Amino acid sequence: xxxxxxxxxxxxxxxxxxxxxxxxxxxxxxxxxxxxxxxxxxxxxxxxxxxxxxxxxxxxxxxxxxxxxxxxxxxxxxxxxxxxxxxxxxxxxxxxxxxxxxxxxxxxxxxxxxxxxxxxxxxxxxxxxxxxxxxxxxxxxxxxxxxxxxxxxxxxxxxxxxxxxxxxxxxxxxxxxxxxxxxxxxxxxxxxxxxxxxxxxxxxxxxxxxxxxxxxxxxxxxxxxxxxxxxxxxxxxxxxxxxxxxxxxxxxxxxxxxxxxxxxxxxxxxxxxxxxxxxxxxxxxxxxxxxxxxxxxxxxxxxxxxxxxxxxxxxxxxxxxxxxxxxxxxxxxxxxxxxxxxxxxxxxxxxxxxxxxxxxxxxxxxxxxxxxxxxxxxxxxxxxxxxxxxxxxxxxxxxxxxxxxx
Amino acid sequence: xxxxxxxxxxxxxxxxxxxxxxxxxxxxxxxxxxxxxxxxxxxxxxxxxxxxxxxxxxxxxxxxxxxxxxxxxxxxxxxxxxxxxxxxxxxxxxx
Numbered sequence: 001x002x003x004x005x006x007x008x009x010x011x012x013x014x015x016x017x018x019x020x021x022x023x024x025x026x027x028x029x030x031x032x033x034x035x036x037x038x039x040x041x042x043x044x045x046x047x048x049x050x051x052x053x054x055x056x057x058x059x060x061x062x063x064x065x066x067x068x069x070x071x072x073x074x075x076x077x078x079x080x081x082x083x084x085x086x087x088x089x090x091x092x093x094x095x096x097x098x099x100x101x102x103x104x105x106x107x108x109x110x111x112x113x114x115x116x117x118x119x120x121x122x123x124x125x126x127x128x129x130x131x132x133x134x135x136x137x138x139x140x141x142x143x144x145x146x147x148x149x150x151x152x153x154x155x156x157x158x159x160x161x162x163x164x165x166x167x168x169x170x171x172x173x174x175x176x177x178x179x180x181x182x183x184x185x186x187x188x189x190x191x192x193x194x195x196x197x198x199x200x201x202x203x204x205x206x207x208x209x210x211x212x213x214x215x216x217x218x219x220x221x222x223x224x225x226x227x228x229x230x231x232x233x234x235x236x237x238x239x240x241x242x243x244x245x246x247x248x249x250x251x252x253x254x255x256x257x258x259x260x261x262x263x264x265x266x267x268x269x270x271x272x273x274x275x276x277x278x279x280x281x282x283x284x285x286x287x288x289x290x291x292x293x294x295x296x297x298x299x300x301x302x303x304x305x306x307x308x309x310x311x312x313x314x315x316x317x318x319x320x321x322x323x324x325x326x327x328x329x330x331x332x333x334x335x336x337x338x339x340x341x342x343x344x345x346x347x348x349x350x351x352x353x354x355x356x357x358x359x360x361x362x363x364x365x366x367x368x369x370x371x372x373x374x375x376x377x378x379x380x381x382x383x384x385x386x387x388x389x390x391x392x393x394x395x396x397x398x399x400x401x402x403x404x405x406x
Numbered sequence: 407x408x409x410x411x412x413x414x415x416x417x418x419x420x421x422x423x424x425x426x427x428x429x430x431x432x433x434x435x436x437x438x439x440x441x442x443x444x445x446x447x448x449x450x451x452x453x454x455x456x457x458x459x460x461x462x463x464x465x466x467x468x469x470x471x472x473x474x475x476x477x478x479x480x481x482x483x484x485x486x487x488x489x490x491x492x493x494x495x496x497x498x499x500x501x
Contacts, residue, residue: 128419189416227418236421245419252417259413 033210039201042169042208043109043135043194044069046176048079049216052133053104053223056084056095062112062146064137064202070107089114093121093132100130101237105180105223111137111198112152113144119156125191126160128238129253131183132191135176138300138351139198140386147387148197150299150352154360160253162192162260163329167284167304169206171326172196174278177211178271181220185267187259189226195328197301197351199387211275219274261330282332286310287321289342294399297323298349299361302384306349308392313399320399331364337372340365345377347402349395351384358382377406426476431458435479437498439472446470446495452483 037045043066047055055074057067074083082099086092089110096106110118115136125132140149150165157163162182166172172194179192196202227235241249269280284303287310289295296306303324313320323339325332340346350359357363362380369376379402384390439452446469453461453470460473461483472483484496 129416187413187415189418226416227420234423236423238419239421241419241421249417249419252414255414256416258411262411262413 034207035210036205037169037208038065038203038205039166039169039172039196040065040137040203041069042173043176043196044073045208045210046173047107047133048073049211049213050107050133050177050180050220051079051105051217051222052081052107052180054082054084054096054099054106055108056086056092056099056106057108057110058086058089058092058114060114062137062139062144062198063109063114064111064198066109066135066137066202070109089118090121093118093125096132097121097125097128097130100132101227101229103223103225103228105184106130106132107134108132109135109137111202112139112141115152116141116155122156122161123159124238126156127249127253129160129190129256131189133176133179133183133194134191135172135194135196137198137202138195145386146198148200148301148351148384149386150195150197150350150360151385153193153195154352154354156193157329157360160190161329162188162190162257162264163195163327164192165195165299165303165326165328166201167301167324167326169201169204169208170277172201173208173210174271174275175326177216177220177275178267178278181267181271182260182264184223185263186224186226188256188263190253190256190260195300200301209277215275219271257330261332264327264330281335282325282327283335283339284324284326285321285339286324288319289321289339292319292321292343294318294345294347294402295321295323295340295343296347296349296395296399297325297361297365299325299328299351302349302351302390302395305390305392306395309395309399312392312396316396318399318403325361328361333368336365337368337374340369340374340376343376345402345406346379347399348378348380349384349390349398350380350382353382353385377402379405430475431478432473432475435474435477435501437479437481438474438477438501439479439481439483439496440499441470441472442493442495442497443469445490445493447488447490449488451486451488452496455482455486457482 059067073079084095092108096108100106136153138150141151164175176194183192265280272278286307306322310320348362350361359382460477462471487494487496
């Protein structure tokens, strides 16, 4: 709508089109639509389609437009959701934990320092298994900025959360809807973090195919609590526990991740059949792996950028392949080893550092290479910290350096 | 992928309330509240204030009754007791 129209004119023009609007609304209920939206809006749309009953979030920077969009939807009555305005991220997760135990589907979102402030209760949710879905917009930590950096989410890779790293806005939407089903599966029952790179995804518009509400409802049934607070049958959740209890609980969490490793591809398959696109793989392979001279492993948008590198290097007669794990927890060890066995050399690119050692992804892959005695020339590189621009030529230069060194 | 492995059910950290889950806490006591019936005005402030719920008023008895198996001897009941003519119906005596 042109901004030079007066409010009256706008209302009149809307009034004339009201019949078309209703028709469009009916269509949107039945058919998928391709829309132009940012990653933050894609998350909000996915959350809306998934019908969470309680959302609690704190809306200050580095928080993104996710909660702004959702609060607008709730205020306009487009969502049947209790939106709790809290006074901090710590309280946001606290409210969500309580709401989840009261038997509701829950959602919150955060980013960067917000995630760190939430920290204590992120662990609480992870260790006591609260099936909340939380997108994390990966942004730089102190000295902070709004640009992409995986350091925030990597800080919580051990917190008992399933972690996805999305490559584009479409995958953000698909993974967020899947995340509810995965978190709430009675053999998994643990929180899910959907990580999307700050700014590159969260604030950049791209085409997103939005599934119809009918299809999502068909894929995602209403929330079924495994344990629910009930005054007639009272229990305390996560209170003081003796060593044996803690041990039993942690061992169960390890089993839970093993279950998740088996079940996530099945749920991805179901999503692909009922809604479309996603595919059931944990690691996306782009390029000709059988003839590749070098494989690049990277998370999120770095992985997507590397896909362009593959095409770019083909023009120079260099064959490369990209392995992009989109599920980082549970770590797709077996799948990765099968793929790595086919390539002569590896370049692992991290957008975060475990200071005092190396990039987290590189460390974990090295451990697997040793465990399986895989003979491969291993290279690692830390790129793009604090949102430093990494384009496909930068990655190509690294691959050429690796090829020259060997 | 081992698709045929047994998927175990999650263990949730649920604690169910039981009577005296920390044992018979009455043996932590150094002082015990002693009840003096003639000073009691049946205001039941002691019953209302007991942090451990160890003071009972049963359906028949009109006077409060202290469960010494769980009373930790904190003295709150003695503090709140108004008593009759400034004579409290509860006093703390060494165990």
